[in-house]
Amino acid sequence: MPSDDLPDWLPAWCLDQLGSEPADVLFRIQRISMVIGLRLADGSDVVVKARPDDGRATSCVAAQARLAERGFPCARPLTPVVEVGSLAVHAEQSRTGGDMLPGDSPDVAVHYAEVFARLMAELADVTVAPPLPNPRWVRWDHTDPGLWPAIDFLDERDQSAVPAYVVETAERARGRLLAAGLPCVLGYSDYEAQNLRWHGRRIWAVHDWDGLAWQPEAALAGAASGTFAKVGPPALPPVESSEAFLAAYQDLRGRSFTAAEQEIAWAASLWPAAHDVRWEALHGTTPPPADPLRPQAAERLRRANA
Structure with a gap:
């Protein structure tokens, strides 16, 4: 320019x-x-x-x-x-260079989980004021009226454009997340393929640190397990890949999630996708060209006990 x-x-x-x-x-x-x-x-x-x-x-x-x-x-x-x-x-x-690591297989998920575990371990020793309000794609804890966090330019649009199953999925996931009662930690919430660069399978750069959030660890890991493969449009990896991500993350952190934390992780894996599909719908794409939410919502909600 x-x-x-x-x-x-x-x-x-x-x-x-x-x-x-x-x-x-x-x-x-x-x-x-x-x-x-x-x-x-x-x-x-x-x-x-x-x-x-x-x-x-x-x-x-x-x-x-x-x-x-x-x-x-x-x-x-x-x-x-x-x-x-x-x-x-x-x-x-300027930290340029590197390539995106494509794919959403369980093997790829493990590589992303390794970096996320390292990132969360590093952040555990950092003390800053909580970066609130949380980014809207993980802001299920908002106090605004209604299901979604208030975003004026979205809220003024015709909400009937959002498919009913998206609203139901978000309501059930959010209900489980709000019932968690887990302590919040500093974490990274914008964990998408487009924000990371690699040299082969070695991480070179994690970008976009405005995506830090203040949520339970299991919820942040769960959200990352659902977004790690995203490049552009709404996306969810296969359930098996999110499962591999969460298993690897716990192994690397040296702590198994409790049964409740496992449920919270699965609930959190749905909220960013629901947010993204709603965004697309309110911008005139109903459903989006490749809607990842509909075929996976039931199984992820079951695992979330939502």
């Missing part, structure tokens, strides 16, 4: 926080956050992230920094979170 398309505040921000102005724009991604890869005038490559300031970013960046300091494969933050109007902004090292 041309440099003159940069946000007005960004060149001065880079000079103030990084000591050099942008010389080239390497990429720009706009989702919930705005992510801009820059080459600065001093020759260094950095990534600047800006997102609406909901109070979560400071904890997320602080946790990311501590893991990077310990050698975990993630980009090292170069600045603290800085308020720019209504935005929370920080810069981090």
Whole structure:
């Protein structure tokens, strides 16, 4: 993208926080956050992230920094979170390269579980303020009226577009999750193939640390067991692959989940998929081209005792 398309505040921000102005724009991604890869005038490559300031970013960046300091494969933050109007902004090292690890087989699931177990073990020693509210795809604990967390631009759409089985699945999964009574821990909730890069079967980078959450460990592992293979549209791996993910995770963490935690993990495996299918439906795709939820909901709910 041309440099003159940069946000007005960004060149001065880079000079103030990084000591050099942008010389080239390497990429720009706009989702919930705005992510801009820059080459600065001093020759260094950095990534600047800006997102609406909901109070979560400071904890997320602080946790990311501590893991990077310990050698975990993630980009090292170069600045603290800085308020720019209504935005929370920080810069981090550019950690490019690597490939996605495709597939959703049990064998692939085990590789993803190994990284997730390492990530959760590292986060267990990090103390930051809980990054609340949780990301909406794991925000089953919200206090908003109704089933789903309040998202104005979704809530104003015709909710009848959401298939009844999606609503029922989300209601049953959420009911089981809210009945858990388990302690919350700091964890990573955006565990999708598109957010990880590998060199062969060796992890090279875990990106998108705005996805940190404050939920029970079993719920975070369960959600990850349902999202690890996702690239783009709503996705669920086969039940056998989620089962392999959860078994490997427990082995690596050296602790077996209780029967209740097993149920919570299976309930949590459904919520992100239900959130995604609802999103697609409210954007006019009903059902989505490859709906992963309908064929698996009954078995996952059975395992969740929901």
